[in-house]
Amino acid sequence: MTGPLHRTHQPSAPARRLGSSVAAVVLAGLVLTGCSPAGDDGEALTTIRFGLPTQMGANNSPMAVAQRLGYFADEGLAVEIVHTKDATSIVQGIDSGSLEIGSTPPEPILQAKSQGNGDDLVLMYNYIRQQTGSIAVLADGPITTIADFEGATIGQASLGTSNMLLSNGILHTEGLEADADFSNLAVGTGAAARQALETGQVDALSLWDTEYAAMEATGVELRYFTTPEVESLFSTSYFTTREFLDERSEQAAGFGRAMAKATLFTSENPEAALTIMYEDFPETRIAGTDEADQLATDVVALERRIELLLAGDPVGTKSFGAYAPEAATAWVDFALEAGIIDSPVDPASLYSDDLVERINEFDAAAVIDAAADWEDGE
Numbered sequence: 001m002t003g004p005l006h007r008t009h010q011p012s013a014p015a016r017r018l019g020s021s022v023a024a025v026v027l028a029g030l031v032l033t034g035c036s037p038a039g040d041d042g043e044a045l046t047t048i049r050f051g052l053p054t055q056m057g058a059n060n061s062p063m064a065v066a067q068r069l070g071y072f073a074d075e076g077l078a079v080e081i082v083h084t085k086d087a088t089s090i091v092q093g094i095d096s097g098s099l100e101i102g103s104t105p106p107e108p109i110l111q112a113k114s115q116g117n118g119d120d121l122v123l124m125y126n127y128i129r130q131q132t133g134s135i136a137v138l139a140d141g142p143i144t145t146i147a148d149f150e151g152a153t154i155g156q157a158s159l160g161t162s163n164m165l166l167s168n169g170i171l172h173t174e175g176l177e178a179d180a181d182f183s184n185l186a187v188g189t190g191a192a193a194r195q196a197l198e199t200g201q202v203d204a205l206s207l208w209d210t211e212y213a214a215m216e217a218t219g220v221e222l223r224y225f226t227t228p229e230v231e232s233l234f235s236t237s238y239f240t241t242r243e244f245l246d247e248r249s250e251q252a253a254g255f256g257r258a259m260a261k262a263t264l265f266t267s268e269n270p271e272a273a274l275t276i277m278y279e280d281f282p283e284t285r286i287a288g289t290d291e292a293d294q295l296a297t298d299v300v301a302l303e304r305r306i307e308l309l310l311a312g313d314p315v316g317t318k319s320f321g322a323y324a325p326e327a328a329t330a331w332v333d334f335a336l337e338a339g340i341i342d343s344p345v346d347p348a349s350l351y352s353d354d355l356v357e358r359i360n361e362f363d364a365a366a367v368i369d370a371a372a373d374w375e376d377g378e
Contacts, residue, residue, distance in 0.1 A: 045078035046251060051090035051102035052083055053161070056281040058298040059210040059305050061270075064277040066262035069370070075254030086160045094121065094241060100248075101240045101255055103127070105162040106331050106350065107340055109239060113349065114341035120241045123351040125256045125321040125359070127263075128235035129311040131226075132208040133166045136197075139221035143203060146174040146225055155187035155202035167206035169338025170227055194220060208235075209308065210301035217300040229334050234327050235308065237351075245352060253358035260320035260359055261367050263309050268371035270302045271295065275376055318360040323351045 052060065063081065066072050072079045082099060084090055087108045093099035095118070112118025135154065137143045143152065149171055156164045168178045176182055187196040189207060194215050196202045204225075205211075212222055238256070245252055266273040274295055278285050286294050314320040328347035335341045 043076065045073060046076055047078045047080060048072075048101060048251065048255060049080045049082055049093075049099045050255075051093050051099040052081055053085070053087040053090055053103060054157075055083055056081075056277060056284050057210070058214070058274060058277075058302045059208070061273040061277040061302060062259060062262040062266045062309075064280050065265050065273050066258045068276045068280055069262070069265065071258035071261045072255070075251070075258050077251060077254055077258070079255070085158050087162045088160055091118070091121065094239065100244060101238055101252070103236055103238055105133075105166070105236050106234075107162045107165040107335065109350065110331065110335045110341050110345055111165075113345045114335075114343045119349075120243060121239060122242050122245060122349075123237040123239045123323065124245060124252055124355060125238035125259065126234055126323050126351075127237055127259070127321075128305070128308050129314070130235065130308040131230055131233045132210075132235045132305070132308060133163050133206070133230070134212075134224045134226040135167050135170060135204050135206050136212055136222040136224050137204045138197060139223045141203070141223070143225075144223070146171065146176070149176055149204065149225075150181050152182045152203040153201075154182060154184050155193055155196050155205045155207075156184050157189050157193070157207060158186045159184060163206045163208060165340050166230065169334065169340050170225065170230055172339045173227055173229075173337055190214070194218075210305050213301040213304040214297050217297045229330065229337070232327075233331055233334060234323070242352075245354065249355065253355045256321050256355055256359035257362055260314075261362055263320065264315060264364060264367045265371045265374075266302070267306045267310055268368050269374055270299050270306065272371065272374045272376075274298050274302060314360075315364055319356065321359045322353055322356045 052063075054060065056064065067079065082090075082093070084093070087102075087104035090099060090102035090104055091108045091112055094102050095112075101124070106123065109118055109121050109123065112121060135149075143149060154167060156167075164184055168184075171178070171182060178184060184206075185196075185202055187193050187202060187205070189211055193205055193207060193211065197205055198220070212224075216222060238259070240252060262273075278291065278294075285291065312319065314322070325347065328350045331350065332341075332345050332347050336344065
């Protein structure tokens with residue numbers, strides 16, 4: 001597996017990070033299973049190891065909400081967050097059994113399936129229901145068309161990320177090929193990525209909605225490039241194996257239900273979600289920045305993400321986690337056209353909607369009331 005893994009186990013207490021190899025993650029999972037962490041009622045919780053290809057931030061604050069408010073514990077689950085450098089590591093972790101559920105855009109799953117290595121992988125929860133990724137440049141810069149990216153250097157959060165596959169695909173559809181017509185450079189995220197763009201170390205960035213929104217909130221003016229095909233695609237999903245989905249469907253549905261509730265809470269009270277994240281994941285606080293100032297910037301980023309999380313009104317239609325068949329087909333078509341995959345994948349093999357009805361079995365009004373009544377320190 002590429003990249004180190006870092007675990008966080010925190011059903012209700014502040015998060016901790018432990019560096020580990022994949023073998024250590026598996027061993028720790030066995031130890032924790034033996035310890036059987038308990039919920040508030042004393043009942044044993046089942047540990048779920050969840051792979052996240054980024055560090056915690058505004059875009060992942062619903063996960064902090066699900067932990068703090070006991071949404072996972074209500075489902076009998078204790079969730080360990082395992083951080084990796086990229087989604088490919090998570091695909092490998094799910095495939096090897098060192099993770100139960102992971103977070104990824106569809107590209108790595110499509111690649112695994114097209115190569116015959118991902119038959120058992122399946123998207124189980126459509127989390128970000130519209131596309132987050134695009135290529136951004138400074139608004140007053142010389143790049144005004146996709147053709148202008150010839151010879152450009154594009155900044156990536158890290159090399160091998162799904163966002164790099166997406167931006168490579170966007171430029172591929174216009175006849176530009178990575179390493180021949182343009183290059184990619186790892187520049188990280190946040191202030192480091194902004195500096196790389198503003199100093200000319202890179203000509204563009206290939207990041208995502210919340211990163212761009214945070215930059216714009218601090219005065220950076222950006223111009224965006226994508227294609228109509230990409231704009232229509234869903235983004236990050238939660239995935240697992242069909243074996244897990246079949247044999248542990250109640251746990252899979254419970255995980256999805258907890259995240260649906262946390263997403264709704266976050267959409268109703270983004271300030272509360274961010275405050276919870278700051279308290280339980282203190283590494284998300286920016287050193288030397290006043291919390292009120294960071295909150296103001298992060299709220300702007302999170303509100304942009306919320307628009308994508310609630311696209312298609314999953315509250316009113318009770319469709320949290322659901323996929324549209326035509327959306328899966330659109331992803332396969334784009335991946336083929338963009339050179340992300342070189343052989344077709346059956347769109348129906350990409351996802352499962354078996355859990356959708358159970359995921360949406362919760363009292364939305366109660367969650368909305370909880371968000372309205374929330375007070376810091378709860």
